[in-house]
Amino acid sequence: AGTLTTAVAIDPASWDPIDTFLVDWSSAANNIYDGLTARGADMKLTPALATSWEFLDDNKRIRFKLRENVKFHNGEPFNAQAVKFTFDRLLGEEGRKGPQQSNYNSIERVEVVDDNTVDFIMKQPDPVLLTKLAGYGAMIVPPKYVQEKGDDYFNTHPVGTGPFKFVEYNPKDRLILEANPDHWGGAPKLDRLVFRFISEANTQVAELQAGRIDVATLIPFGLAPTIEKSQNLSLMSVTGPTVVSLRFNTKDGITKDVNVRKALIMGVDRDAIIKAVLLGHGKPIASFQSELSFGNDPALKPLPFDLAKAKQMLQAAKVPAGAPVRIDFRGNDATFREVAQATAGYLQALGLKPALQPHEPPVLLNDIIPNGKTGEAWHQAWGGWTFDYDNNAYLMYHSGEKWNPYYNDAKLNEMLEKQRLVYDVKEREKILQEIARYVADQALELPLYNQNTIYGVNKRVKDFDAPADRRFRYTKTSVE
Amino acid sequence: MSDITASSKLLNGPLLSVRSLSVEFGTERGPFRAVKDVSFDVSPGRTLAVVGESGSGKSVTSLAIMRLTDYTGGRIVGGEVLFQPSGGEALDLTKASDDKLRDIRGNDIAMIFQEPMTSLNPVFTIGNQIAETLILHESLNPREARLRAKELLQKVRLPDADRLLDRYPHQLSGGMRQRVMIAMALACNPKLLIADEPTTALDVTIQAQILNIIRDLQQEMGTAVIFITHDMGVVAEMADDVVVMWKGEKVEQAPVRDIFTAPQHPYTRALLSAVPRLGSLKGEPLPKRTPVIVMDGGAPKLVGDTHVQNTADYAKPILQVEKLTTRFDVGKTFFGRVTHRVHAVEEVNFDLYPGETLALVGESGSGKSTIGRTLQQLVEPTSGTVRFNGRDMASMSQGERRRLRQEIQYIFQDPFASLDPRHTVGYSIAEPIIVHGLIKDRKAIEKRVHELLVQVGLQPQHAKRYPHEFSGGQRQRVCIARALASDPKLVIADESVSALDVSIQAQIVNLLMELQEKRGLSYLFITHDMAVVEKISHRVAVMYLGQIVEIGPRQAIFENPQHSYTRKLLSAVPIADPERERAKTRIEGEIPSPVRAVGQEPAIHRMREVGPGHWVAIEADALRGVA
Amino acid sequence: MAGFITKRLLQALFVILAVTLIVSFAIRLSGDPAIMLMGGGNVTEQDLQNIRQALGLERPFHVQYLSFLQGIFVGDLGRSFIGNTPVSALIGQALPATLLLAFTSLLISIVLSVPLGIHAAVHRGRWPDQLIRILSLVGLSFPNFWLAIMLVLLFSIFLGILPPSGMEGPESFVMPALTMAIILTATNVRLVRTSMLETLSQQYIMVARSKGLRDRIVLYKHALRNSAIPLVTYIGVQFGNLIGSIVIVERVFNWPGMGTLAFDAVSNRDYPVLQGTIAVLALFIVLINLAVDIAYGLIDPRIRTE
């Protein structure tokens, strides 16, 4: 019993699964909808609306057995038709207008076998598909409701099969859900969930301190100690998907030279930054992925911090003293602002002349990066919810990708393409690790850290599983 | 002297007793003592006239009595001002609390300020400003107050009082504003009325009525009056006692008869000798300069000589005014339709010749200033033509018009308002020289400014002062100097000598006449002072309700006035002789107003020639116009 | 008067046209909403094309702008790119929140600054003046988000009497309005003070005093109205500034207003929402300034002549 209030940063404006890519959507909607599969706070994949699945026809067909006697919140039955409808919608006209379709392009179509069985016919292999079915665009929606009420109504009055039912939505302010006692996984312990949209970190913390929210999702590291010290609050810090690196311009400037890039990496004390700026809420990384990520190789170690060696290498590469290093970054990322300054401090110690250039995010995203207008380096933060290195690596290193304006390497391209066709887990992992090593070898980026996901939680909240990816599912949680 | 002895002494004595009052100003050049050790008494029902040199501290003394010097940066550095309010203890106003002072101000002691233009708040209606005092001191409600305000306006002979209540100060003529000020001061039937040059902007007929009102008040309520004036005729008519001030000190005090018959101090004598007397040029066709006695240090000295002003050249007029009409819109509906207009000037015709002085006299509000402003292109005429040197002004180019502004100078009726408060008077005087490029060299300009200041009776070091640091008369002289600076051909002088003491006035008048002789200047001289008119003008035009009702050679007008209004005007002139029977003229009845509803055009009366160049309006026509 | 007002309203229409045209044009130079909508994941050029087509962004600029204008005339401001919500619904919700906040803070500021400014002017050079002047500067020395956080720390966390954010009851107005009012007041106090000094040296003020009027009447009736022109003008200008700076205050206090709406619209390159909000805000700013111009004539009859 009781109400739990969670603050998330952004109001996604639509609760339709195919309209959004925002984590904040998932933070709330993960309680409204179910997917065929699910992933808990421990990041393990479990059955959800599908009870089991098997790969047929040389992996070209995947057959799902569906859970029976499940009803949508509006009373509509969940069945194979609903699954087909969901994916037809996602892959059809409707889905084309949203950002989710492209994530599921590997699916050719969905076929109804019987009321409780569906087949997914694959266009091409997709090793990550089962994970993708646990969230976002693959959340199952009620066909009759959507068809009758229309898309606009559905946007603001979502209906799913999840543990909580929609009650009220005030745009830019809050979303209110109530318990769905008939949920197939059992009735949740809480009566009500409130999600408030608060985009300013200081405000979230203030609300948390004032006891008006129970869970804060946006906590600047500078305020972490305040929460830790507070009597009725606790700070939860878990390894999350977000990794941060400084990507290098491999085409122009001093960073053209791989040795210079390596020197830059060695010249920055990443451990010190994690300790001082992130206050320990992060881990060093050697490749652009978190340790939870599929494809992560614990054996791959980051280049060590060695100022003297770095200086030497710069000298060897004939980099003049005071050579400029410009770093472009997202201006609204307060944490990175500090990290960037600290990094610049180290670059300065190397005898270089760093400059930091903040940008409005759309500008960085639309113009500076894709059009190759960055300085010697730029800020890249990434947090794929699938926890699969493919998602990061392909977009970052494959030639022609928007995020990769400079680097074009046939060997790397080939490896990236190849792993996408491999279902064999072991083999795919091997290729991914190879990619990571290759990238590290070419020093395409300065891997900074894997940033923890931190929550500020009121101590009255019990059984709060802190999910690494912020996709809450408050089925077991309760409040005092 | 302690308060207690003071009050016991005052019990049956004077209402106000000023004892050794001294007032000082802190200026940038160090402290300046404007009033030194001045003492006098005023008793209920009596009038004390204060006369004296311009800048001698008259206004400052009166401000100090009400303790208003506090707000002008002045400081009472010595003396006391004992006031006996209704039935209560005598009170030293220099030490009274703010609350007490507020009770007294406006209620027991009221003041009419010297400069009516700047004394009214520009953003409130006349009605509002009068009613305010009544609501405060007489506890009237707004409706009653408005009614009373209307009565007061009628009492000071303002036409169309009802509508006037809703008009703003800038829509009134100088004399109208002055009467509003008077109405305001009289509102609460004060025990003591301080009137600082209350009638300078009024024509003599209205002046006579205002003086009557004050006398009535004295008789009915026992009001004591301090009357500051330069007009010795008014002094003779009004005063019981006279105080003469000179350079911040009281130099003489005596009953009015004694002052006129046996002046003691040399300054008093100099002053009286300068008083212009109506009829002094009887039989003479041309105006005449006469020598004046001025104070040189402490001793009187005779300057100037007698000189007939034979300067006018009637060959070709410098200025021709034909059918000049100027109207103002005063009533407008929300949709911008005009409902009422002020017919300020209606089809006025006259010529002015080089070297000639034309005096424009007439009732207050009859359109004299408006004519001046129209000639100076400050107001757009509604119709009519004005020719300067034969050229129609309307057809002149931008450049020609600007040049015209060098050749025609207009001296504003209110000197304070017409000087930029942010510039020194030296700068203001130099400005016409600079903008018309008359003198190029900076040193030479400075020299010329000093010269001009000396000519108008000021000192070269005054150039560095700002307008607010001058007395009313001093400012007026600054304006005259400024007008003369551009070396004009025609000067329009609007009440330009009215704030000057007669001695300075005589000097300025002589200066103007001298310049006329040397440079062939023409003057359009707007004034209410008939004695000055007689002395200075070649011809006279008399205005009434926006039209010229009589125009002709000075001698003809003064010795053979034809129009009834002209006659009334001449008979109302106060004579500087206390022995004369005090005039008791009282004009009753409807006061004609120049405000008319749209479509109701006034009748233009025809003129007939009664002597050479002497034209008079046919009165039957005028009456039809009024009706 | 009526003529003047109709003329100015027509001009206001032109101003709004110009403003929306500038904004619509400029925003299209600085980023592609399709990319923003895709969030930078797995996107192909084809995907982007699809989205642009769906949003009607492939049409030439003038066509897009004209259809926006057509929409305005039938009261349809289009739909948000995000969530497909009608822009008019978004504005309908945000506008009252912002206007309420803006007017409350303006009101607070006027109520505070007029007496303080007058007091400072009257006591010029002495301690009340110095104190008021220095205090007003403290309000100017820290940015509004900083002041906001301080207020939150004080009232919500330390004293626990006001909600730190959100628009709920009347108590939630206190801090956002105060934050903005502090800064406005700092400016207004000084403006009132200067204009008062100018007016207090006029002769008619002395005349008013000679009538025995209470200081309050002399100052608040006679002097204030004569000093009001710069103040009233500045309030008109401030309203514009207020709308500009309200973005930050709304963010800090999580106020669901126009500032947030416009800021998010810019960040997401959500053209319809941005165009709509700017048009509505422009309308208000223009109307306020029209009111100011009309007020001139009411304040000072001498200006009425034209």
Add this chain to the structure above:
Amino acid sequence: MAAAQAASSSRSRFRSLELVLGILFAGGISLAVLLSPILFPDGGEGMDLMSRLIPPFQDFKHILGTDPLGRDVLARVVVGGRISLVVGILSVLGAVLIGTFVGLIAGYYRGIPEMLLMRFVDIQLALPFILVAIMFLAILGAGIDKVILVMIATQWVQYARIVRGSVLALREREFILSARAIGVGNGRIIFTHILPNVLGPIVILMTLNVANNILLESSLTFLGLGVDPLIPSWGGMLADGRTYLQTAWWVSVFPGLAIMFTVLGLNLLGDWLRDYLDPTGQTSK
């Protein structure tokens, strides 16, 4: 008003006190800022992650403490004045010059020029600063010069409107008429008679806007649009320090105080200038 008399005698002394204090504050801070290359040769950039967030008055080397990156707050405050003062002063000067000129012309000539100029002003006024800033900086790219340009572009209208408002009232005053009557040309009337009489509110607004603009830079930083965070600036420090208000107040309070003293100094100078320009103020209340 009881103290009025005392005031008049002490006024001249007070006026010079304003001048002295104004010069002391504004001048002192400007001097420190000018000398900053000598006082703090490392430009406040000397980072030391090990000595982060030292409170003020505890370590002799860091009298005002250190920031989250272990940089000396005092050094950053002094060096930070460079950008802040340049931004504050240049932007205000630019805006004042343009705005005053437009306001004078519009208010004096009225008619068509007024209509055109004032509608232009309305357009500018209706574009909220932050949004203009975002778009402008997005299109032109960031940088201190562009920040100043945006401020000028958005703020000149304030002056234009204020000036026009005052001019409307002034041009009906008698002394303007009398200047015209003497033949003073329009240009000269505008610049020698009208301008000095509208300067009071402008001077006040100017000195206040210097503060405002120093702070605007921090608002831009708050929204992620500011300038290079490596170059210290008061606004940037305030924005960066906001998350440390509960744990390390000194990071943002000292730059705030620096702004305060600068603004106080400038305002005292502004008041003095206003008085200096207003002769009537010298002797009357």
